[in-house]
Amino acid sequence: MDIHVNDSSTRRDKLENAILGAATRLFAECGFEGTSIAAVAERAGISKQNLLYYFPTKNALYQRVLDDVLDDWLERMAHLADPAAEPADVLRAYVAAKLRFSREQPWASRVYAMEVIGGAKFYGDQIRARVVPLLRRDIEVFEGWMADGRIAxxxxxxxxxxxxxxxQSYADFSAQMALVLDKPELDTGDFEHAQQLIGDMVVRAVVTSV
Incomplete structure (x- = not known):
């Protein structure tokens, strides 16, 4: 394979990632209406014309950012609700996975939250098509556990x-939490404490064998 082709592909991927990273942060900070292509280009360190080569419209860029957010979230959650697993283990793993996403992708979480808070005007169809089926699958697992007497x-x-x-509040409202805790930002210990507390609360509330 031509080494120049590989170099070109690598440069393209890096530039696209830089654009998406800048766009995610700006959409999270300013919302869709408050974010301009020019601002994204400036944050990414490229010209507006160069950005438009990759994403010809703001809508296309916003759609891609939300697609990436949802892809990441659903991939993390896809295999947690196992009917044969212990409910307590599944619930704790679910809490851990959601908090890990909040910690590792806080700006992505906030973009998604802002879209939903705004009425999901741009992304409602994708949420119906992709999130709702996963939710219903998890509900079926939980209802099966209820029928078997494994959870309340x-x-x-x-x-x-x-x-x-x-x-998700540990991403979307982390600034408020940090203010209450009188620290610049949430740290590893905060997420560990949250995981333990939320996991304990949920398991004690619904798992009958605990």
Whole structure:
């Protein structure tokens, strides 16, 4: 294979990643309406014309950012709800995976949150097509555990909503948490404490054998 082709592909990937990184941060900070292509280009250190070569419109760039966010999130969550596993283990793994995403991808989480808070005007169809089926699959697993007496009878949909809220807040509201804790930002210990506390709360609330 031509080494120049590989070099060109590597440069393209690096530039695209730089654009997406800059766009994710700006969309998280300013929202879709408050973010301009020129601002993204400046943050990425390239010309506006060069950026438009990769993403011809702001809509296309925003769509790609949200696609990447959802791809990452769903990949992390896809194999957690195993009907044969112990419910306590699954619930703790679910909490851990969601908090890990909040810690590793806080700007991505905030972009998604801002889109949803705004009514999911740009991304509602993708959420219906990709998030809802995963949610329903998890609900089926939980309801199977209820039928077998392995967890308490609860509204599985709202259980998942509560898990999302508790874990995603460590990305979306981390600035407020840091202010309360009087520190520049949340650290490893904060996420470890959150994982233990949330996991304990959920398991004690719904797992009958605990």
């Amino acid at each position: 009878r609860v509204d599985a949909t709202h259980l998942l909503f509560a898990l999302w809220a508790m874990t």
